[in-house]
Amino acid sequence: DASAEDLGERIVRAKAELGDRVVVLGHHYQRVEVVEHADYIGDSFMLAKAAQNHPEAEAIVFCGVHFMAETADLLSTPDQSVILPNLAAGCSMADMADIDQVEDCWEQLTELLGDEPDADGRVPVIPVTYMNSSAAIKGFCGRNGGIVCTSSNAEVVLEWAFERGQRVLFFPDQHLGRNTALTMGIGLEAMPLWNPARPLGNNSPDTLEDSQVILWQGFCSVHKRFTPAQIAKARLDHPEVRVIVHPECPAETVAAADESGSTAYITKAIAEASEPTTFAIGTEINLVQRLAAEHPEHTIFCLDPVVCPCSTMYRIHPGYVAWVLESLLEGQVINQISVDAEVAEDARVSLERMLAAKP
Ligand code: 13P
Ligand code: SF4
Secondary structure (H helix, E strand, O other): OHHHHHHHHHHHHHHHHHHHHEEEEEEOOOOHHHHOOOOEEEOHHHHHHHHHOOOOOOEEEEEOOHHHHHHHHHHOOOOOEEEOOOOOOOOHHHHOOOHHHHHHHHHHHHHHHOOOOOOOOOEEEEEEEEOOOOHHHHHHHHHOOOEEEOOOOHHHHHHHHHHHEEEEEEEOEHHHHHHHHHHOOOOHHHOOEEOOOOHHHHOOHHHHHOOOEEEEOEOOOOHHHOOHHHHHHHHHHOOOOEEEEOOOOOHHHHHHOOEEOOHHHHHHHHHHOOOOOEEEEEOOHHHHHHHHHHOOOOEEEEOOOOOOOOOOHHHOOHHHHHHHHHHHHOOOOOOEEOOOHHHHHHHHHHHHHHHHHOO
């Protein structure tokens, strides 16, 4: 409609006038009217690196959610400002790991497991946080010998952790943790779930001592909706279908799919398919719809028949993007995300470990 067109024009005009002064980053789950203005469209890992690679820009406008903008702030230079166009764009999964609960969990685990390394010099437990977590949680990992992972490097990061620790405490997403550990041959019986509201996460001391990956009880409300029944139906309707799901989906859904991978993996798999193919995708609807529009040679549909957008990603309306860019032109930085200096120092340690684990 006319107003959407108008907003698009305002964004284009402001961006052209700002030139190299601004870099716009767009996560794959953003709507078309937003990503069409992004200098980089990518998954969390790619966008974190893009944020680090533009020291010349005075501002980074992050069209994504709060933890992504925090990460960009951690990786950019101190005189750059990172802007989240709508401050209400959070992530419900990231909010499931509260720093006080995580500190409390760590205290209980350290008391139970001690801090003595084994004969190979591996400490009892290494904390690993998914990128989808607050800077405070990343800082906790930095302080305690831990590391950050994304959905595109979780296995490499868990290998890094097992070189240094006998066990991993993985948060906030139980599904990414479980799916990655299963891929590495770790059995479900060695993956207790930690319920932060209960003593010892509701586990017996023996279960925790025998564990390999302790999974925090978090999840993504978008991805937990994908089920093996939806996959069975897709296979019935389209016998040749290729099913790809995100590793934030439950393990039984990943097991029923043909492949699983990050948003970057899904995008690449579709772009590289040489034959016209039918794809059933288990991830956020904005990405699936965009891929379908970009690849008319394939048939691409979302596994969930009920449209399932990430409601917080969707809070980045193009109106906010136009507003923050035009404000920059007037010398005003609006909706800046700035991580507290003390937290930032520790959080950078865990992010740098991740970036060094996989370039
Ligand atoms: P990736 O883009 O890293 O696959 O992450 C998906 C996601 O849920 C981001 O919030
Ligand atoms: Fe968070 Fe899930 Fe939305 Fe990603 S898709 S931002 S994990 S709620």
